[in-house]
Amino acid sequence: MEKSKLLVEERQIVVPGDILAEGMDYLPEQGTFREDDKIIASNVGMVSIKGRLIKLIALNGKYIPRTGDVVIGRITNVATMNWLVDIGYAYEAGLSLKEATSDYIPRGEDLTQFYDFGENIMTKVITVSRAKMIDLTMKGPGLRKLKGGRIIGITPSKVPRIIGREGSMVNMIKDATNTQIIIGQNGKIWIHSDDPLNELKAEEAIKFVDNNCHKDGLTEEVKKFLEKK
Amino acid sequence: MKYEKRFSNRKFDELREMDAKVGIIERADGSAMFKIGKTIAIAAVYGPRQLHPAFLRNPQRGILRCNYNMMSFSGSGDRVKPGPSRRSREISMVIENALMPVLDLSDFPNAVIDVFIELIQTDAGTRCAGITAAAMALADSGLTMKDLVSAVSVGKVGDKIVVDLDKEEEDFEGGATDIPIAMTPRTGKITLLQLDGEISKEELDKALKASRDACNKIYGLQKKALKEKYGDKNV
Numbered sequence: 001m002e003k004s005k006l007l008v009e010e011r012q013i014v015v016p017g018d019i020l021a022e023g024m025d026y027l028p029e030q031g032t033f034r035e036d037d038k039i040i041a042s043n044v045g046m047v048s049i050k051g052r053l054i055k056l057i058a059l060n061g062k063y064i065p066r067t068g069d070v071v072i073g074r075i076t077n078v079a080t081m082n083w084l085v086d087i088g089y090a091y092e093a094g095l096s097l098k099e100a101t102s103d104y105i106p107r108g109e110d111l112t113q114f115y116d117f118g119e120n121i122m123t124k125v126i127t128v129s130r131a132k133m134i135d136l137t138m139k140g141p142g143l144r145k146l147k148g149g150r151i152i153g154i155t156p157s158k159v160p161r162i163i164g165r166e167g168s169m170v171n172m173i174k175d176a177t178n179t180q181i182i183i184g185q186n187g188k189i190w191i192h193s194d195d196p197l198n199e200l201k202a203e204e205a206i207k208f209v210d211n212n213c214h215k216d217g218l219t220e221e222v223k224k225f226l227e228k229k
Numbered sequence: 230m231k232y233e234k235r236f237s238n239r240k241f242d243e244l245r246e247m248d249a250k251v252g253i254i255e256r257a258d259g260s261a262m263f264k265i266g267k268t269i270a271i272a273a274v275y276g277p278r279q280l281h282p283a284f285l286r287n288p289q290r291g292i293l294r295c296n297y298n299m300m301s302f303s304g305s306g307d308r309v310k311p312g313p314s315r316r317s318r319e320i321s322m323v324i325e326n327a328l329m330p331v332l333d334l335s336d337f338p339n340a341v342i343d344v345f346i347e348l349i350q351t352d353a354g355t356r357c358a359g360i361t362a363a364a365m366a367l368a369d370s371g372l373t374m375k376d377l378v379s380a381v382s383v384g385k386v387g388d389k390i391v392v393d394l395d396k397e398e399e400d401f402e403g404g405a406t407d408i409p410i411a412m413t414p415r416t417g418k419i420t421l422l423q424l425d426g427e428i429s430k431e432e433l434d435k436a437l438k439a440s441r442d443a444c445n446k447i448y449g450l451q452k453k454a455l456k457e458k459y460g461d462k463n464v
Contacts, residue, residue: 018452
């Protein structure tokens with residue numbers, strides 16, 4: 001059998017249709033697929049090779065919910081038995097009465113007194129069905145309504161970089177700007193501070209991370225960026 | 230009728246000057262600009278998102294909805310009447326068909342991917358420029374794609390097979406045949422082929438061969454533009 005050939009390097013940017021490897025020795029993972037004996041990219045992404053596995057680190061794309069994700073959503077509809085929440089996915093997610101509160105709610109109660117139109121909540125995904133029905137819960141540590149502050153959006157695939165190793169990046173931004181920050185897995189970030197200028201500073205720092213995501217020594221650069229402010 | 234030398238002084242297999250840029254519209258999920266000669270196409274992708282009206286929904290897979298539009302000031306000459314027309318409706322449909330083979334929308338039942346293609350300046354070859362821009366915009370939006378799609382118009386002007394006709398050539402007195410072609414460059418499969426005019430079998434073969442080389446050139450530019458947007462951050 002002919003020897004397998006790798007046609008790309010680690011961390012190289014590829015586009016859909018690019019041939020990554022030839023031969024059967026390599027295996028396609030996330031963002032790639034096999035056609036005959038070739039492995040081909042199906043997304044724009046950065047190549048990551050682990051042994052025989054070739055995968056792409058996504059650089060763009062919408063949020064895809066997974067069970068257990070903590071996300072930030074906005075109430076878009078209040079129905080008789082549930083709320084509908086926009087979590088930045090193609091489909092709206094549902095928050096049922098049972099999962100929203102442990103209070104006793106009499107029949108016919110006005111549900112807007114719990115969560116009203118346009119309000120932002122920090123919530124958790126409990127199930128994602130095959131028919132794309134997403135169920136949310138408010139029962140869990142820290143899950144609550146988000147009052148005040150501002151919400152900004154970043155590319156969902158860059159959330160791990162904003163958080164940093166064990167929260168190093170976000171903690172640095174929090175300390176330097178004296179703000180509260182909550183990061184949802186869906187790329188929505190809530191920033192709150194008593195002083196709006198601090199919020200603005202934190203927002204700029206997060207945008208900086210978002211735009212310079214793939215640089216080496218990013219933590220140092222952000223440190224410098226924050227000191228300049 | 231003889232056609233000795235092209236009006237634009239190009240070689241017969243030479244494309245007009247091209248330019249491509251990805252990520253030009255901030256609020257869109259994906260966007261791109263493609264310029265070939267005086268024709269400029271801008272494509273914006275929104276979605277996957279909820280589809281309205283609901284009767285269009287497909288519970289098996291998401292649908293692709295393209296909207297081709299020539300802006301009123303875009304033509305070379307008269308003002309283009311704004312709004313949808315029979316022509317723009319048809320071109321929207323053929324663009325959908327040209328892009329659909331590379332997309333896998335089975336992950337998004339009942340949803341829609343909207344592609345808006347705006348022509349801000351036109352000099353023939355608009356549907357091809359639109360497809361080329363839309364393919365880049367779709368890749369930019371992060372959708373799963375088997376391949377990109379590149380498109381070019383080839384044809385016969387007078388007695389010569391030419392690549393990338395401009396408006397002057399399309400209106401050539403001695404008769405011109407215009408063949409817009411879109412293909413997936415890696416596999417060479419054709420996703421759009423239209424023909425307006427007359428051409429013999431042998432000449433069509435020749436034209437198709439010429440379109441392959443031209444599409445590969447466009448493909449190279451598409452890749453470069455996409456990598457430029459994401460690659461910059463890698464340096």
